[in-house]
Amino acid sequence: MNQHPDHDQDIDVLLHFSMEPNPGKDTLNQYLDQYPHMAGDLIELSRKLLTEDDSASAPELQPQDHALLERAWQQYRTAITSKAGDPFVSLTIAQQRETASALNISRAVLAAIRDKIVLETSIPRAFLRRMANQIGCNFEELSGFLASPSESQSAHSYKATEKPRLQSQVTFEQLLIQTNTPVELREKLLKED
Amino acid sequence: MKVSDVEVRPLTKSKGDKNLYVRPPAIEKKITESLVLSVEQIGLDCGITDPEQQGYIPSEVIVYLLRGDKIPPDHRCRERLWKVLLERVLKQIGCVRDPESPLSAREDTVRTYVIDRLVNLLLEDQEKSSSRLDFFEVRFGAAIKALETDSERKYQREKERRAPLEIDIKSGEISVKAERSAGGFDPMDPNKLDDPNYRNRLDRAINQLEPMQKNIIHLWSLGYPVESNDPKVRSISKTLGKVEKTIRNQRDKAFNTLRELLREE
Numbered sequence: 222m223n224q225h226p227d228h229d230q231d232i233d234v235l236l237h238f239s240m241e242p243n244p245g246k247d248t249l250n251q252y253l254d255q256y257p258h259m260a261g262d263l264i265e266l267s268r269k270l271l272t273e274d275d276s277a278s279a280p281e282l283q284p285q286d287h288a289l290l291e292r293a294w295q296q297y298r299t300a301i302t303s304k305a306g307d308p309f310v311s312l313t314i315a316q317q318r319e320t321a322s323a324l325n326i327s328r329a330v331l332a333a334i335r336d337k338i339v340l341e342t343s344i345p346r347a348f349l350r351r352m353a354n355q356i357g358c359n360f361e362e363l364s365g366f367l368a369s370p371s372e373s374q375s376a377h378s379y380k381a382t383e384k385p386r387l388q389s390q391v392t393f394e395q396l397l398i399q400t401n402t403p404v405e406l407r408e409k410l411l412k413e414d
Numbered sequence: 415m416k417v418s419d420v421e422v423r424p425l426t427k428s429k430g431d432k433n434l435y436v437r438p439p440a441i442e443k444k445i446t447e448s449l450v451l452s453v454e455q456i457g458l459d460c461g462i463t464d465p466e467q468q469g470y471i472p473s474e475v476i477v478y479l480l481r482g483d484k485i486p487p488d489h490r491c492r493e494r495l496w497k498v499l500l501e502r503v504l505k506q507i508g509c510v511r512d513p514e515s516p517l518s519a520r521e522d523t524v525r526t527y528v529i530d531r532l533v534n535l536l537l538e539d540q541e542k543s544s545s546r547l548d549f550f551e552v553r554f555g556a557a558i559k560a561l562e563t564d565s566e567r568k569y570q571r572e573k574e575r576r577a578p579l580e581i582d583i584k585s586g587e588i589s590v591k592a593e594r595s596a597g598g599f600d601p602m603d604p605n606k607l608d609d610p611n612y613r614n615r616l617d618r619a620i621n622q623l624e625p626m627q628k629n630i631i632h633l634w635s636l637g638y639p640v641e642s643n644d645p646k647v648r649s650i651s652k653t654l655g656k657v658e659k660t661i662r663n664q665r666d667k668a669f670n671t672l673r674e675l676l677r678e679e
Contacts, residue, residue, distance in 0.1 A: 231564070232560070232561070232564055233546070235560035235561075235563055235564055236546070236549045236557055236560045237429070237430065237549075238560070239549065239553065239556040239557050239559055239560040240429075240435065240549060240552055240553055240556065240557075245636060246636045246637065246638070249636070250648055253648065253653060260629075260653050260654060260655075261567070261625060261626070261629055261654070262563050262564065262567055264628075264629040264632050264633060264653070265563050265566065265625065265628060265629060265632070266559060266560060266563040267632060267636075268620070268628060268629075268631075268632040269559040269562065269563060270556055270559055272617045273613070273614070273617070274506060274555055275614060275617075276502065276505040276506040276508075279504075279505035279506075279508065279510050280510050281510070282501055282504065282505075282510055283510065286501075286504055286510055289504075289525070289526075289529065290497050290500045290501065290504075290529075293496075293500060293529050293530075293533050294493055294496050294497060294500075296533055297496060297533055297536060297537065298487075298488070298493070300537050300540070301487040301537075301540055302487050302488050310540075310541070
Protein backbone atom coordinates (compact mmCIF):
# COMPACT_ATOMS: atom_id res chain seq x y z
CA MET A 222 0.00 0.00 0.00
CA ASN A 223 1.52 3.31 -1.02
CA GLN A 224 0.84 6.03 1.50
CA HIS A 225 1.50 9.71 1.27
CA PRO A 226 4.69 10.51 3.24
CA ASP A 227 2.76 12.82 5.59
CA HIS A 228 0.32 10.02 6.27
CA ASP A 229 3.21 7.73 7.17
CA GLN A 230 4.53 10.39 9.54
CA ASP A 231 1.11 10.70 11.16
CA ILE A 232 0.97 6.95 11.74
CA ASP A 233 4.41 7.10 13.34
CA VAL A 234 3.22 9.84 15.70
CA LEU A 235 0.26 7.68 16.70
CA LEU A 236 2.48 4.63 17.16
CA HIS A 237 4.92 6.60 19.34
CA PHE A 238 2.02 7.94 21.41
CA SER A 239 0.64 4.42 21.83
CA MET A 240 3.94 3.37 23.44
CA GLU A 241 3.74 6.07 26.13
CA PRO A 242 3.48 4.55 29.61
CA ASN A 243 0.96 7.21 30.64
CA PRO A 244 -1.21 8.44 27.76
CA GLY A 245 -3.18 10.80 30.06
CA LYS A 246 -3.39 14.57 30.25
CA ASP A 247 0.32 15.52 30.62
CA THR A 248 1.55 13.33 27.76
CA LEU A 249 -1.44 14.27 25.65
CA ASN A 250 -0.64 17.97 26.14
CA GLN A 251 2.94 17.43 24.96
CA TYR A 252 1.80 15.70 21.79
CA LEU A 253 -0.98 18.25 21.17
CA ASP A 254 1.62 21.04 21.40
CA GLN A 255 3.86 19.27 18.89
CA TYR A 256 1.20 17.96 16.51
CA PRO A 257 -1.84 20.28 16.74
CA HIS A 258 -3.12 19.10 13.33
CA MET A 259 -3.55 15.62 14.81
CA ALA A 260 -5.59 16.71 17.84
CA GLY A 261 -8.64 14.60 17.00
CA ASP A 262 -6.62 11.43 16.48
CA LEU A 263 -4.42 11.92 19.53
CA ILE A 264 -7.40 12.54 21.81
CA GLU A 265 -9.20 9.49 20.45
CA LEU A 266 -6.10 7.34 20.84
CA SER A 267 -5.60 8.58 24.39
CA ARG A 268 -9.18 7.53 25.10
CA LYS A 269 -8.67 4.10 23.55
CA LEU A 270 -5.43 3.53 25.47
CA LEU A 271 -7.11 4.43 28.76
CA THR A 272 -10.02 2.12 28.02
CA GLU A 273 -9.77 -1.42 29.28
CA ASP A 274 -9.40 -4.11 26.64
CA ASP A 275 -12.39 -6.45 26.63
CA SER A 276 -11.38 -8.72 23.74
CA ALA A 277 -11.67 -11.73 26.07
CA SER A 278 -15.44 -11.32 25.90
CA ALA A 279 -15.51 -11.03 22.08
CA PRO A 280 -17.57 -13.68 20.25
CA GLU A 281 -15.91 -16.42 18.22
CA LEU A 282 -14.95 -15.69 14.62
CA GLN A 283 -17.61 -16.21 11.95
CA PRO A 284 -17.07 -17.75 8.48
CA GLN A 285 -16.69 -14.30 6.90
CA ASP A 286 -13.97 -13.44 9.46
CA HIS A 287 -12.09 -16.66 8.65
CA ALA A 288 -12.39 -15.82 4.95
CA LEU A 289 -10.81 -12.42 5.61
CA LEU A 290 -7.92 -14.03 7.52
CA GLU A 291 -7.44 -16.63 4.79
CA ARG A 292 -7.21 -13.92 2.12
CA ALA A 293 -4.70 -12.00 4.21
CA TRP A 294 -2.67 -15.18 4.78
CA GLN A 295 -2.59 -16.04 1.07
CA GLN A 296 -1.40 -12.51 0.26
CA TYR A 297 1.38 -12.79 2.86
CA ARG A 298 2.33 -16.39 1.97
CA THR A 299 2.63 -15.64 -1.74
CA ALA A 300 4.92 -12.72 -1.00
CA ILE A 301 7.21 -14.53 1.46
CA THR A 302 7.52 -17.78 -0.46
CA SER A 303 8.40 -15.94 -3.67
CA LYS A 304 11.17 -14.24 -1.70
CA ALA A 305 12.47 -17.55 -0.36
CA GLY A 306 15.63 -18.53 -2.21
CA ASP A 307 16.26 -14.91 -3.17
CA PRO A 308 19.82 -14.25 -1.98
CA PHE A 309 19.29 -10.49 -2.29
CA VAL A 310 16.22 -10.32 -0.08
CA SER A 311 17.99 -9.79 3.22
CA LEU A 312 20.38 -7.12 1.94
CA THR A 313 19.79 -3.73 3.48
CA ILE A 314 20.23 -0.57 1.41
CA ALA A 315 23.63 -0.03 3.03
CA GLN A 316 24.69 -3.61 2.22
CA GLN A 317 23.52 -3.19 -1.38
CA ARG A 318 25.66 -0.07 -1.66
CA GLU A 319 28.60 -1.92 -0.13
CA THR A 320 28.15 -4.88 -2.50
CA ALA A 321 27.98 -2.66 -5.58
CA SER A 322 31.08 -0.80 -4.48
CA ALA A 323 33.04 -4.01 -3.78
CA LEU A 324 32.11 -5.36 -7.22
CA ASN A 325 33.01 -2.07 -8.89
CA ILE A 326 29.54 -1.62 -10.39
CA SER A 327 26.78 0.95 -9.89
CA ARG A 328 23.72 0.22 -7.77
CA ALA A 329 21.64 0.38 -10.96
CA VAL A 330 23.62 -2.54 -12.39
CA LEU A 331 23.23 -4.49 -9.16
CA ALA A 332 19.48 -3.80 -9.10
CA ALA A 333 19.10 -4.93 -12.72
CA ILE A 334 20.88 -8.21 -11.93
CA ARG A 335 18.77 -8.72 -8.80
CA ASP A 336 15.57 -8.05 -10.77
CA LYS A 337 16.65 -10.64 -13.38
CA ILE A 338 16.69 -8.11 -16.18
CA VAL A 339 20.08 -9.51 -17.22
CA LEU A 340 20.43 -12.89 -18.95
CA GLU A 341 22.17 -15.06 -16.41
CA THR A 342 24.22 -16.85 -19.08
CA SER A 343 25.73 -13.55 -20.24
CA ILE A 344 27.27 -12.76 -16.85
CA PRO A 345 30.94 -13.82 -16.54
CA ARG A 346 31.26 -16.78 -14.13
CA ALA A 347 34.12 -15.26 -12.15
CA PHE A 348 32.09 -12.09 -11.64
CA LEU A 349 29.12 -14.16 -10.43
CA ARG A 350 31.41 -16.00 -8.00
CA ARG A 351 32.65 -12.72 -6.59
CA MET A 352 29.09 -11.50 -6.29
CA ALA A 353 27.94 -14.67 -4.49
CA ASN A 354 30.84 -14.35 -2.10
CA GLN A 355 30.00 -10.71 -1.46
CA ILE A 356 26.30 -11.26 -0.70
CA GLY A 357 26.98 -14.34 1.41
CA CYS A 358 25.54 -17.21 -0.63
CA ASN A 359 27.09 -19.91 -2.79
CA PHE A 360 27.63 -19.68 -6.54
CA GLU A 361 25.01 -22.32 -7.41
CA GLU A 362 22.38 -20.62 -5.30
CA LEU A 363 22.95 -17.25 -6.97
CA SER A 364 23.21 -18.68 -10.45
CA GLY A 365 20.06 -20.77 -9.94
CA PHE A 366 18.13 -17.76 -8.67
CA LEU A 367 19.18 -15.54 -11.58
CA ALA A 368 18.36 -18.25 -14.11
CA SER A 369 14.90 -18.90 -12.67
CA PRO A 370 11.95 -17.11 -14.25
CA SER A 371 10.97 -13.85 -12.59
CA GLU A 372 7.42 -13.53 -11.26
CA SER A 373 6.31 -11.73 -14.40
CA GLN A 374 7.96 -14.37 -16.58
CA SER A 375 6.22 -17.18 -14.70
CA ALA A 376 2.90 -15.47 -15.16
CA HIS A 377 3.29 -15.38 -18.91
CA SER A 378 5.32 -18.50 -19.62
CA TYR A 379 2.34 -20.70 -20.45
CA LYS A 380 2.05 -18.89 -23.76
CA ALA A 381 5.67 -19.41 -24.70
CA THR A 382 6.87 -21.90 -27.24
CA GLU A 383 10.52 -21.50 -26.27
CA LYS A 384 12.54 -20.89 -23.14
CA PRO A 385 10.91 -17.97 -21.28
CA ARG A 386 12.75 -14.72 -21.78
CA LEU A 387 11.48 -11.31 -20.87
CA GLN A 388 11.37 -8.93 -23.79
CA SER A 389 13.20 -6.41 -21.67
CA GLN A 390 16.01 -8.81 -20.73
CA VAL A 391 19.43 -7.68 -21.84
CA THR A 392 22.92 -9.13 -21.83
CA PHE A 393 25.39 -8.12 -19.15
CA GLU A 394 27.36 -6.16 -21.73
CA GLN A 395 24.26 -4.29 -22.94
CA LEU A 396 23.43 -3.41 -19.36
CA LEU A 397 26.90 -2.00 -18.75
CA ILE A 398 26.57 0.12 -21.91
CA GLN A 399 23.08 1.33 -20.99
CA THR A 400 24.22 2.35 -17.52
CA ASN A 401 27.14 4.33 -18.95
CA THR A 402 29.81 2.16 -17.34
CA PRO A 403 33.20 3.51 -18.52
CA VAL A 404 34.71 1.47 -21.38
CA GLU A 405 37.80 0.41 -19.45
CA LEU A 406 35.77 -0.85 -16.51
CA ARG A 407 33.31 -2.53 -18.85
CA GLU A 408 36.07 -4.47 -20.53
CA LYS A 409 37.56 -5.43 -17.21
CA LEU A 410 34.25 -6.76 -15.91
CA LEU A 411 33.51 -8.68 -19.10
CA LYS A 412 36.89 -10.34 -19.05
CA GLU A 413 36.29 -11.90 -15.66
CA ASP A 414 36.08 -15.46 -16.90
CA MET B 415 19.75 -25.26 22.13
CA LYS B 416 19.74 -23.95 25.71
CA VAL B 417 18.11 -20.72 26.90
CA SER B 418 21.57 -19.35 27.74
CA ASP B 419 22.65 -19.77 24.09
CA VAL B 420 19.75 -17.78 22.69
CA GLU B 421 20.38 -14.34 21.27
CA VAL B 422 17.31 -12.15 20.92
CA ARG B 423 17.41 -9.63 18.06
CA PRO B 424 17.44 -6.11 19.57
CA LEU B 425 14.96 -3.43 18.55
CA THR B 426 16.21 -0.56 16.40
CA LYS B 427 13.35 1.94 16.63
CA SER B 428 14.27 5.02 18.63
CA LYS B 429 12.06 7.18 20.80
CA GLY B 430 11.77 10.96 20.63
CA ASP B 431 14.67 11.24 23.10
CA LYS B 432 16.84 9.13 20.74
CA ASN B 433 16.95 6.16 23.15
CA LEU B 434 15.93 2.85 21.62
CA TYR B 435 12.66 1.19 22.51
CA VAL B 436 13.03 -1.96 24.58
CA ARG B 437 10.62 -4.84 25.03
CA PRO B 438 9.12 -5.40 28.48
CA PRO B 439 11.21 -7.99 30.41
CA ALA B 440 8.33 -10.50 30.40
CA ILE B 441 8.17 -10.36 26.59
CA GLU B 442 11.94 -10.67 26.29
CA LYS B 443 11.80 -13.77 28.50
CA LYS B 444 8.97 -15.32 26.46
CA ILE B 445 10.89 -14.72 23.23
CA THR B 446 13.96 -16.43 24.68
CA GLU B 447 11.85 -19.40 25.78
CA SER B 448 10.13 -19.67 22.40
CA LEU B 449 13.44 -19.76 20.53
CA VAL B 450 14.48 -23.00 22.25
CA LEU B 451 11.17 -24.71 21.44
CA SER B 452 10.67 -26.83 18.35
CA VAL B 453 8.65 -25.28 15.53
CA GLU B 454 5.99 -27.96 16.08
CA GLN B 455 5.71 -27.04 19.78
CA ILE B 456 5.28 -23.37 18.89
CA GLY B 457 2.52 -24.39 16.49
CA LEU B 458 0.76 -26.21 19.33
CA ASP B 459 1.29 -23.45 21.89
CA CYS B 460 -0.16 -20.73 19.69
CA GLY B 461 -3.52 -22.47 20.00
CA ILE B 462 -3.63 -21.56 23.72
CA THR B 463 -6.08 -18.70 24.14
CA ASP B 464 -5.89 -18.05 27.88
CA PRO B 465 -3.06 -15.60 28.67
CA GLU B 466 -2.79 -17.09 32.16
CA GLN B 467 -2.18 -20.62 30.86
CA GLN B 468 1.33 -22.07 30.68
CA GLY B 469 2.68 -21.91 27.12
CA TYR B 470 0.53 -18.98 25.97
CA ILE B 471 2.35 -16.97 23.30
CA PRO B 472 1.83 -13.19 23.65
CA SER B 473 1.15 -11.28 20.42
CA GLU B 474 4.45 -9.39 20.77
CA VAL B 475 6.28 -12.74 20.65
CA ILE B 476 4.28 -13.87 17.60
CA VAL B 477 5.38 -10.69 15.79
CA TYR B 478 9.00 -11.46 16.73
CA LEU B 479 8.68 -15.01 15.37
CA LEU B 480 7.00 -13.89 12.15
CA ARG B 481 9.79 -11.38 11.53
CA GLY B 482 12.53 -13.93 12.15
CA ASP B 483 13.68 -16.99 10.25
CA LYS B 484 13.17 -19.68 12.90
CA ILE B 485 9.95 -20.75 11.21
CA PRO B 486 10.32 -21.57 7.48
CA PRO B 487 8.20 -19.40 5.14
CA ASP B 488 5.88 -22.16 4.00
CA HIS B 489 5.64 -24.03 7.30
CA ARG B 490 2.19 -24.79 8.71
CA CYS B 491 3.26 -23.23 12.00
CA ARG B 492 3.80 -19.84 10.35
CA GLU B 493 0.24 -19.96 9.01
CA ARG B 494 -1.11 -20.82 12.47
CA LEU B 495 0.82 -17.99 14.14
CA TRP B 496 -0.32 -15.57 11.47
CA LYS B 497 -3.99 -16.47 11.81
CA VAL B 498 -3.90 -16.47 15.61
CA LEU B 499 -2.38 -12.99 15.55
CA LEU B 500 -4.97 -11.60 13.16
CA GLU B 501 -7.80 -13.28 15.08
CA ARG B 502 -6.64 -11.46 18.21
CA VAL B 503 -6.61 -8.20 16.25
CA LEU B 504 -10.20 -8.67 15.07
CA LYS B 505 -11.34 -9.46 18.59
CA GLN B 506 -9.48 -6.51 20.07
CA ILE B 507 -10.97 -3.96 17.69
CA GLY B 508 -14.43 -5.39 18.35
CA CYS B 509 -15.10 -6.31 14.74
CA VAL B 510 -16.36 -9.83 15.27
CA ARG B 511 -20.13 -10.22 15.22
CA ASP B 512 -22.67 -12.95 15.02
CA PRO B 513 -24.63 -13.16 11.73
CA GLU B 514 -27.72 -11.55 13.34
CA SER B 515 -25.92 -8.26 13.96
CA PRO B 516 -23.73 -7.57 10.94
CA LEU B 517 -20.89 -5.07 11.01
CA SER B 518 -21.59 -1.41 10.36
CA ALA B 519 -19.89 0.32 7.40
CA ARG B 520 -17.47 1.93 9.84
CA GLU B 521 -16.54 -1.37 11.49
CA ASP B 522 -16.11 -3.06 8.13
CA THR B 523 -13.83 -0.27 6.85
CA VAL B 524 -11.82 -0.20 10.06
CA ARG B 525 -11.18 -3.92 10.22
CA THR B 526 -10.24 -4.17 6.54
CA TYR B 527 -7.87 -1.23 6.88
CA VAL B 528 -6.24 -2.48 10.11
CA ILE B 529 -5.67 -5.97 8.68
CA ASP B 530 -4.36 -4.57 5.37
CA ARG B 531 -2.05 -2.19 7.15
CA LEU B 532 -0.64 -4.93 9.39
CA VAL B 533 -0.11 -7.26 6.41
CA ASN B 534 1.71 -4.47 4.59
CA LEU B 535 3.89 -3.69 7.58
CA LEU B 536 4.87 -7.37 7.85
CA LEU B 537 5.63 -7.57 4.13
CA GLU B 538 7.55 -4.28 4.20
CA ASP B 539 9.55 -5.68 7.09
CA GLN B 540 10.39 -8.87 5.16
CA GLU B 541 11.57 -6.78 2.26
CA LYS B 542 13.75 -4.21 3.93
CA SER B 543 13.80 -4.81 7.69
CA SER B 544 11.67 -1.80 8.57
CA SER B 545 11.82 -0.79 12.23
CA ARG B 546 8.14 0.16 12.39
CA LEU B 547 7.12 -3.31 13.54
CA ASP B 548 9.26 -2.79 16.64
CA PHE B 549 6.28 -0.96 18.17
CA PHE B 550 4.30 -4.18 17.89
CA GLU B 551 6.96 -6.10 19.81
CA VAL B 552 6.80 -3.62 22.68
CA ARG B 553 3.04 -3.22 23.15
CA PHE B 554 1.08 -4.99 20.47
CA GLY B 555 -2.40 -4.06 21.68
CA ALA B 556 -1.52 -0.37 21.99
CA ALA B 557 0.04 -0.31 18.50
CA ILE B 558 -3.14 -1.85 17.08
CA LYS B 559 -5.12 0.92 18.76
CA ALA B 560 -2.93 3.40 16.86
CA LEU B 561 -3.76 1.70 13.55
CA GLU B 562 -7.43 1.59 14.51
CA THR B 563 -7.45 5.32 15.26
CA ASP B 564 -5.79 6.04 11.95
CA SER B 565 -8.33 3.94 10.08
CA GLU B 566 -11.25 5.67 11.80
CA ARG B 567 -9.93 9.03 10.61
CA LYS B 568 -9.75 7.63 7.09
CA TYR B 569 -13.33 6.40 7.31
CA GLN B 570 -14.57 9.69 8.78
CA ARG B 571 -12.92 11.77 6.07
CA GLU B 572 -14.50 9.62 3.42
CA LYS B 573 -17.89 9.89 5.12
CA GLU B 574 -17.64 13.67 5.45
CA ARG B 575 -16.65 13.92 1.82
CA ARG B 576 -19.85 12.11 0.84
CA ALA B 577 -22.42 13.54 3.25
CA PRO B 578 -23.17 17.10 4.40
CA LEU B 579 -22.36 17.72 8.04
CA GLU B 580 -24.83 18.58 10.68
CA ILE B 581 -22.29 21.15 11.81
CA ASP B 582 -21.75 24.27 9.76
CA ILE B 583 -18.03 24.04 9.00
CA LYS B 584 -17.64 27.79 8.37
CA SER B 585 -19.07 29.02 11.64
CA GLY B 586 -18.32 25.94 13.68
CA GLU B 587 -21.91 26.14 14.99
CA ILE B 588 -24.42 23.33 15.23
CA SER B 589 -27.82 23.53 13.63
CA VAL B 590 -30.72 24.28 15.96
CA LYS B 591 -32.10 20.79 15.29
CA ALA B 592 -29.02 19.26 16.86
CA GLU B 593 -29.21 21.23 20.08
CA ARG B 594 -30.73 19.29 22.93
CA SER B 595 -30.58 19.59 26.65
CA ALA B 596 -28.61 17.06 28.66
CA GLY B 597 -30.97 17.53 31.57
CA GLY B 598 -28.25 17.52 34.21
CA PHE B 599 -27.06 13.99 33.41
CA ASP B 600 -23.32 13.46 33.97
CA PRO B 601 -22.02 10.11 32.75
CA MET B 602 -18.62 10.89 34.30
CA ASP B 603 -20.01 10.99 37.82
CA PRO B 604 -17.07 9.67 39.94
CA ASN B 605 -19.46 7.62 42.09
CA LYS B 606 -20.71 5.75 39.04
CA LEU B 607 -17.23 5.34 37.54
CA ASP B 608 -16.11 3.37 40.58
CA ASP B 609 -18.28 0.52 39.35
CA PRO B 610 -16.27 -1.52 36.77
CA ASN B 611 -19.47 -2.79 35.19
CA TYR B 612 -20.73 0.78 34.63
CA ARG B 613 -17.32 1.80 33.29
CA ASN B 614 -17.41 -1.01 30.68
CA ARG B 615 -20.92 -0.10 29.59
CA LEU B 616 -19.94 3.56 29.38
CA ASP B 617 -16.86 2.77 27.25
CA ARG B 618 -19.01 0.79 24.83
CA ALA B 619 -21.54 3.63 24.67
CA ILE B 620 -18.84 6.28 24.06
CA ASN B 621 -17.55 4.17 21.18
CA GLN B 622 -20.84 4.82 19.41
CA LEU B 623 -20.61 8.62 19.55
CA GLU B 624 -19.57 10.87 16.67
CA PRO B 625 -15.78 11.49 16.57
CA MET B 626 -15.93 15.09 17.82
CA GLN B 627 -18.25 14.14 20.65
CA LYS B 628 -15.89 11.34 21.67
CA ASN B 629 -13.04 13.87 21.73
CA ILE B 630 -15.03 16.29 23.87
CA ILE B 631 -16.11 13.61 26.33
CA HIS B 632 -12.55 12.34 26.70
CA LEU B 633 -11.04 15.80 27.24
CA TRP B 634 -13.86 16.59 29.67
CA SER B 635 -13.13 13.40 31.62
CA LEU B 636 -9.41 14.34 31.79
CA GLY B 637 -10.38 17.65 33.37
CA TYR B 638 -9.88 20.07 30.47
CA PRO B 639 -12.07 23.21 30.78
CA VAL B 640 -14.50 23.96 27.95
CA GLU B 641 -13.03 27.45 27.62
CA SER B 642 -10.28 29.43 29.37
CA ASN B 643 -9.13 33.04 29.32
CA ASP B 644 -5.69 31.97 30.51
CA PRO B 645 -3.58 31.39 27.36
CA LYS B 646 -1.45 28.89 29.30
CA VAL B 647 -4.43 26.66 30.00
CA ARG B 648 -5.37 24.30 27.21
CA SER B 649 -9.13 24.29 26.76
CA ILE B 650 -11.37 21.90 24.81
CA SER B 651 -12.50 24.78 22.63
CA LYS B 652 -8.94 25.79 21.71
CA THR B 653 -7.73 22.23 21.21
CA LEU B 654 -10.52 21.30 18.84
CA GLY B 655 -10.68 24.72 17.15
CA LYS B 656 -14.39 25.21 17.85
CA VAL B 657 -16.26 28.02 19.62
CA GLU B 658 -17.33 27.49 23.21
CA LYS B 659 -21.02 27.26 22.33
CA THR B 660 -20.38 24.42 19.89
CA ILE B 661 -18.39 22.51 22.46
CA ARG B 662 -21.11 22.90 25.12
CA ASN B 663 -23.84 21.92 22.67
CA GLN B 664 -21.95 18.90 21.42
CA ARG B 665 -21.11 17.85 24.96
CA ASP B 666 -24.76 18.06 25.98
CA LYS B 667 -25.82 16.17 22.88
CA ALA B 668 -23.25 13.46 23.66
CA PHE B 669 -24.49 13.23 27.26
CA ASN B 670 -28.03 12.79 25.98
CA THR B 671 -26.98 10.03 23.60
CA LEU B 672 -25.02 8.30 26.36
CA ARG B 673 -28.00 8.49 28.71
CA GLU B 674 -30.17 6.82 26.07
CA LEU B 675 -27.58 4.16 25.28
CA LEU B 676 -26.95 3.33 28.94
CA ARG B 677 -30.68 3.10 29.56
CA GLU B 678 -31.08 0.65 26.64
CA GLU B 679 -28.43 -1.80 27.91
